[in-house]
Amino acid sequence: MRYARILIIITAALLFASIAASMEEGSGTGDGPSYTIDFLWIALILIIAKLSSLVEKWGQPAVLGELIVGVILGNLTMLGINALAPIGTDPIILFLSELGVIILLFQIGLESNIEEMKKVGVPSMLVAIVGVIVPFVLGTVIIGPWLLPGLSQNAYLFLGATLTATSVGITARVFKDLGKLHTKEARIVLGAAVIDDVFGLVILAVVSAIVTAGSVSALSVGIITLKALVFLIGSIMIGQKIASPIGKWLSEVHTGVGMKFALAASFCFIFAYFAQIIGLAPIVGAFAAGLIMKPVHFTYFIEPEVVTDIKEHIKNHHDQQAVDRVIQKHSHKHVEDLIAPLGLLFVPIFFVLTGFTVNLATLFDVKILLIALGITIAAVIGKVVAGYAVKGVDRKIVGWGMVPRGEVGLIFATIGKGLGVVSDQVYSVIVIVVILTTLMTPPILSFLIKRMKTEAPA
């Protein structure tokens, strides 16, 4: 009964959006280029994404629901419904989607802590190294030549390179959805994913150079690696140093919540920008920015509304200590609270769009599907064994946390296709591997995390 009603709402929302999208836009006082249709898309994605959180009632993380409704929306064309197809290529929606994943990683950085991350530096590094080497070797010399015989050596190189990728967004969301971001497993995976992005950058440069020039110099590999490391370490060190004085200076202009928000958001966006400039994923920059934003940088800012409110209501009890505790707690939380609504708006757009770009038609070619299944198994094994590189944690969770290839794998494959090394067939295979590793991770990871939870008290 309850679910029937929700199905009716979903159908109504889709019908409504389809009709609305097919209406021609009025002229009237429209100012220049009209982005109005994007407001409809955003509203539709928001509502459908929230309805999909129904999956939580069946013990699944909300992100799985968003991915699935994305897949459904993106494949409605198969049923002849084309009204929503423009969503997938709308530049505004693509931007908001990127904004979404950047804000997600910034939030996750905010909830993390640089000292805690340093503690898992060595295990993260081990997981990243094993999680790069094993899938690369499997793809390049074992599973690749076996399942896709007769290709050039360069094609296997690219396949192997693709399998080294890790898309941290999915895993981070699962940990966040289940409230497990503070576990050691989550921190190891986050650290390993950041390191994996540096490796990925180097691997992509090396493989591309081998394909185009036939070889690669140690010097250029060294330069790429150095640039990435200097950015990551340098930005974190400099950021930590300058965040506090900048916060102090800005608080002299204005002590309101707006300035605090502007400071935090600017750090996030500037770090994301420079990460991209250096060749890393922008989300790595956003995560780093979140890591260095400590509450201490905001002590110069007053939180007028919350504080006044709480003070007013507690002061009659003459318990100054209680008042202070509440204020303390709220001012520490506040940056995260200010960023949270941005996450509510934009993060679902990223995951729905990730699902949206999944082309179910690729699954219909049985031969390609079977090859892809084989390579998916290799892709999973390659990352799951990486979890066994560390001790003292639930290794399966760490390993599965590295499994999703997401958009990072697709970028590798697309570059390979552009270089003429990755054939249409191999590209389709990679797309399926990306789909499967991305969609299978949330339920499996969620199962493993819950099992850990129930085992703990035993």
Next chain:
Amino acid sequence: MRYARILIIITAALLFASIAASMEEGSGTGDGPSYTIDFLWIALILIIAKLSSLVEKWGQPAVLGELIVGVILGNLTMLGINALAPIGTDPIILFLSELGVIILLFQIGLESNIEEMKKVGVPSMLVAIVGVIVPFVLGTVIIGPWLLPGLSQNAYLFLGATLTATSVGITARVFKDLGKLHTKEARIVLGAAVIDDVFGLVILAVVSAIVTAGSVSALSVGIITLKALVFLIGSIMIGQKIASPIGKWLSEVHTGVGMKFALAASFCFIFAYFAQIIGLAPIVGAFAAGLIMKPVHFTYFIEPEVVTDIKEHIKNHHDQQAVDRVIQKHSHKHVEDLIAPLGLLFVPIFFVLTGFTVNLATLFDVKILLIALGITIAAVIGKVVAGYAVKGVDRKIVGWGMVPRGEVGLIFATIGKGLGVVSDQVYSVIVIVVILTTLMTPPILSFLIKRMKTEAPA
């Protein structure tokens, strides 16, 4: 000393952005079309906009600071600094700017109340009518032919039509900046601006029809008016009816803060979308959406974090009534709190961009400037007398609240230019009128509002 430091920060931020913007984007793992430069622009706008709130120390509303830094950033090309010029035409930034003003009007709608708005229906209507007729007559038959002799009758018609426009964004921000949204004056101006938008739609259609077809039928005028009224009244009535059951249904899926946010944001975006479809400004739809979002629609949602927090800290005092009061207060405020960070991010983009598009070079032609000054005086008089259409309030505040022409005036002029009626000379004049009415309103309105405040207790 303090201001010197801020000037250093502003200069550093600009230098930094200029250098960053002139850097070429790295390739690396960049995914498809790169929007990364937009993150830099957003960060720059945010920081510069917040620094500009320095104007508050001199008693000016923050919006004036945002407009001024926008003017400065947009005219740096005069000093040979071209690195920031792409901001003005960047489609992403233009979208975020539109998103900003939509969120602003949604926030203002949320803070307003439909019953309170109904109470000022008659005065708002009077202000709107006088504020349309007087500037139209002044522009078409008095000031236009006097200062710009020898033009076609149609050119004067368009000039008059342009002067009827009201851009509510500036005024609404001033009232909001000064915490005066709940005054009767603010409500009258908001109501009049919405009605003015309906009039503007009709006037634009009529004037365009006269220019292109030589005449206009009463029927088509009636249809346009009817469509706009049916949308406005219909959407508010239907929205009020369906918001509560939809809220209840959605809360069955999920009672978290995310669903509440999705519900509110979707209403905002869908209303903005349909307003634009009907030919009204999207901000009129967003304002209407805010008006109908009453706390009662959210009573099905739990506010887990805030409530738990406060409960925990007060329960030891055994004052259940105090606990309930705090919870009540917080749950009523929560939708506004959820939307506020979106406003912090996007609203400054709108105002900085509004300033950005001001081309100071137009002010250098002395003859055009003088004509524009004359027409600006007429434009101001035409709206200020509209304030005298009502009694029992500070009429000057109401009148001045209607003065800014903003982007609405520019749209009229641009359409007239497209129809070949508005010459380059007249267009330049209109641009200056828009600039002056937009920039002069915040300080004058702020002065009037503060005077009202100090007079009240006397």
